[in-house]
Amino acid sequence: MSNVHESARGHVTGEALYTDDLLGRFPRLLHAWPVCAPHAHARLLSLDARPALAAPGIVHVLTGADVPGEGNTGANRHDEPMFPTEVMHHRQAVAWVLGESLAAAQHAATLVIAAYEPLPAIVTIDEAIAAGSFHAGPHRVSRGVIAESDLMFEGELRIGGQEHFYLETQAAIAWMDESGGVSLQCSTQHPAEAQEIAARVLKLPRN
Amino acid sequence: MVDLSFELNGHPVAASGFDPQTTLLDYLRMVGLTGAKEGCAEGECGACTVLLVAPDGERSAYRAVNSCLLFLPMAAGHEIYTVEALALNGQLCEAQAALAAAGGSQCGYCTPGFVMSLFAEQYRPGREGACDPHQMGGNLCRCTGYRPIADAALSLGKPLAGPFLDRLTQPAPALVAIQREGFSRPVSIAECSALLQEHPEAKLIAGGTDVAVESNLRQRRWPHLISLEAMAELRVFAETETQVTIGAALPLTDILLRWTHAPAALAECLLPFASPTIRNRATLGGNLGTGSPIGDSAPWLLAMDAVVVTSGQRRIPLAEFFTGYRQTALAAGEFLTAIEIPKPFAPILRFYKVSKRRMDDISTLSAAFALRMVDDRIAHVRLAYGGVADRPWRAIEAEQALLGQEWNLASIARAQAVLERTLQPLSDHRGSARYRLAVAQSLLEKMWHE
Numbered sequence: 056m057s058n059v060h061e062s063a064r065g066h067v068t069g070e071a072l073y074t075d076d077l078l079g080r081f082p083r084l085l086h087a088w089p090v091c092a093p094h095a096h097a098r099l100l101s102l103d104a105r106p107a108l109a110a111p112g113i114v115h116v117l118t119g120a121d122v123p124g125e126g127n128t129g130a131n132r133h134d135e136p137m138f139p140t141e142v143m144h145h146r147q148a149v150a151w152v153l154g155e156s157l158a159a160a161q162h163a164a165t166l167v168i169a170a171y172e173p174l175p176a177i178v179t180i181d182e183a184i185a186a187g188s189f190h191a192g193p194h195r196v197s198r199g200v201i202a203e204s205d206l207m208f209e210g211e212l213r214i215g216g217q218e219h220f221y222l223e224t225q226a227a228i229a230w231m232d233e234s235g236g237v238s239l240q241c242s243t244q245h246p247a248e249a250q251e252i253a254a255r256v257l258k259l260p261r262n
Numbered sequence: 263m264v265d266l267s268f269e270l271n272g273h274p275v276a277a278s279g280f281d282p283q284t285t286l287l288d289y290l291r292m293v294g295l296t297g298a299k300e301g302c303a304e305g306e307c308g309a310c311t312v313l314l315v316a317p318d319g320e321r322s323a324y325r326a327v328n329s330c331l332l333f334l335p336m337a338a339g340h341e342i343y344t345v346e347a348l349a350l351n352g353q354l355c356e357a358q359a360a361l362a363a364a365g366g367s368q369c370g371y372c373t374p375g376f377v378m379s380l381f382a383e384q385y386r387p388g389r390e391g392a393c394d395p396h397q398m399g400g401n402l403c404r405c406t407g408y409r410p411i412a413d414a415a416l417s418l419g420k421p422l423a424g425p426f427l428d429r430l431t432q433p434a435p436a437l438v439a440i441q442r443e444g445f446s447r448p449v450s451i452a453e454c455s456a457l458l459q460e461h462p463e464a465k466l467i468a469g470g471t472d473v474a475v476e477s478n479l480r481q482r483r484w485p486h487l488i489s490l491e492a493m494a495e496l497r498v499f500a501e502t503e504t505q506v507t508i509g510a511a512l513p514l515t516d517i518l519l520r521w522t523h524a525p526a527a528l529a530e531c532l533l534p535f536a537s538p539t540i541r542n543r544a545t546l547g548g549n550l551g552t553g554s555p556i557g558d559s560a561p562w563l564l565a566m567d568a569v570v571v572t573s574g575q576r577r578i579p580l581a582e583f584f585t586g587y588r589q590t591a592l593a594a595g596e597f598l599t600a601i602e603i604p605k606p607f608a609p610i611l612r613f614y615k616v617s618k619r620r621m622d623d624i625s626t627l628s629a630a631f632a633l634r635m636v637d638d639r640i641a642h643v644r645l646a647y648g649g650v651a652d653r654p655w656r657a658i659e660a661e662q663a664l665l666g667q668e669w670n671l672a673s674i675a676r677a678q679a680v681l682e683r684t685l686q687p688l689s690d691h692r693g694s695a696r697y698r699l700a701v702a703q704s705l706l707e708k709m710w711h712e
């Protein structure tokens with residue numbers, strides 16, 4: 056039998072720690088909760104955070120005005136606005152409520168008044184092809200000349216592949232560390248990328 | 263909310279100052295027991311699984327339950343174990359060692375939940391042979407893959423002698439009445455009725471598998487909760503020559519265990535109804551009382567001509583119980599106490615659940631059919647459906663088209679034609695009206711072929 060992997064004991068005993076397991080280490084932590092758009096595609100017309108700010112235990116409502124650097128968290132294409140004016144998917148976050156407890160933030164997120172103009176949404180591949188709406192330019196892998204082949208097959212391939220969801224919930228803890236820098240603990244497989252994006256958004260040097 | 267106490271990992275604990283809708287999971291994590299995780303907060307993923315000690319006759323059994331679906335006051339008086347308790351003196355328990363040895367964890371987030379379900383399965387009273395991997399059906403894993411996890415279950419035999427096995431020879435804790443601000447747990451029907459008079463706005467909660475989802479995901483808050491869990495009258499099971507009586511608050515797991523000679527259609531209905539962790543808490547009273555048009559138990563019970571008994575001592579045929587979308591014949595302050603199923607049962611009984619996944623899913627449509635033949639003619643027929651109308655629905659006109667006929671494809675075609683005319687299902691994200699009608703019709707043929 057092969058050796059048990061190095062994390063196995065922590066996994067089966069529950070001793071392995073994930074981001075959300077660390078909350079107890081941070082007294083007076085503020086909790087952030089998103090205000091989510093109820094449309095697949097829409098223009099955000101206005102955002103009124105005042106009712107949320109008046110709710111008990113609410114410290115701030117983060118909007119685009121709070122971003123010192125670039126308000127975009129897209130890793131490569133810079134295509135994920137943190138505070139979008141155009142909603143691109145159902146339940147996209149348009150603002151974040153900061154509260155003294157998770158329950159307070161969750162409740163206050165329902166109080167933010169956001170006005171939307173719903174726009175037509177493309178939700179199938181066929182509709183996207185018809186509309187010429189693509190995520191990126193065409194990807195081509197080519198070798199030889201198909202027209203000169205002895206046999207030619209034509210057809211259409213559909214695959215049901217989808218991004219799997221991670222069982223660990225998306226969570227991050229941020230704090231000002233002892234050197235005056237910003238430290239992050241987050242549920243990510245890409246620590247360097249998260250660091251780069253956080254520095255870009257906060258307009259801080261990466262190192 | 264004032265204080266309550268329960269036993270946690272072998273030690274008495276007292277909790278105070280919590281909102282009654284705080285979940286047991288949130289409480290555990292707040293006191294530093296972070297082995298139970300939140301993955302979904304709606305009882306789908308099982309990362310939050312813990313064990314309750316439940317009665318098994320005069321002895322006890324460990325029941326794996328979703329701690330995200332248990333409000334903290336519901337834990338009062340219970341004996342609860344989390345993953346942190348299983349390794350005694352640093353020595354992994356067999357379920358932990360087996361999962362580790364089989365390579366049953368990758369990211370590890372789901373693993374404590376799997377450990378708990380597998381532990382409960384290994385200690386299941388009367389279990390023979392290897393552990394059944396399906397008992398981990400309430401636990402989702404998104405990266406390891408189920409093969410090594412199933413291997414771990416299949417490698418486990420009888421549990422070793424020790425304190426966890428000894429515990430099961432003793433009775434489970436008896437639940438007592440509780441009266442707190444915002445939460446009550448009566449022990450009798452009379453007490454519960456009086457509470458409902460006092461708090462007409464109160465929400466009744468049995469297993470919590472539906473109510474807690476509304477609380478967790480939709481932030482729904484109720485001024486008062488009344489738990490039905492400690493009412494012995496609602497947890498009966500009795501079978502006589504003329505009927506089977508099932509207490510409205512008896513968990514589905516107990517129905518399966520205690521109804522030893524049930525028709526096969528009971529398991530056809532209750533096994534895909536929900537995962538073992540949900541079945542350990544969910545009740546027929548909850549499933550019927552919530553009045554959902556897609557609850558799985560209603561079509562089955564409709565086909566069995568079940569009668570519901572209420573706290574107002576009314577006996578209402580289930581066919582008259584549902585009065586509209588999530589509407590029932592219950593009066594204000596009245597609640598379900600039992601379900602009676604008359605005997606003899608129809609000799610041919612089938613239950614079909616059509617859903618996008620076979621297990622752990624909400625029905626697109628469900629159907630239950632009962633049939634009795636006399637001299638090659640249909641002498642008794644019930645066709646009951648879920649997911650085709652605003653309420654669980656009996657296709658009475660189609661039944662009449664079959665009555666007195668031979669059971670063949672020609673008769674079925676006539677019944678299908680009646681369904682075409684009388685069935686007006688909805689279109690939604692689970693299925694179109696056209697699809698639902700086609701399935702409702704073709705299930706009759708399926709039964710004929712089987």
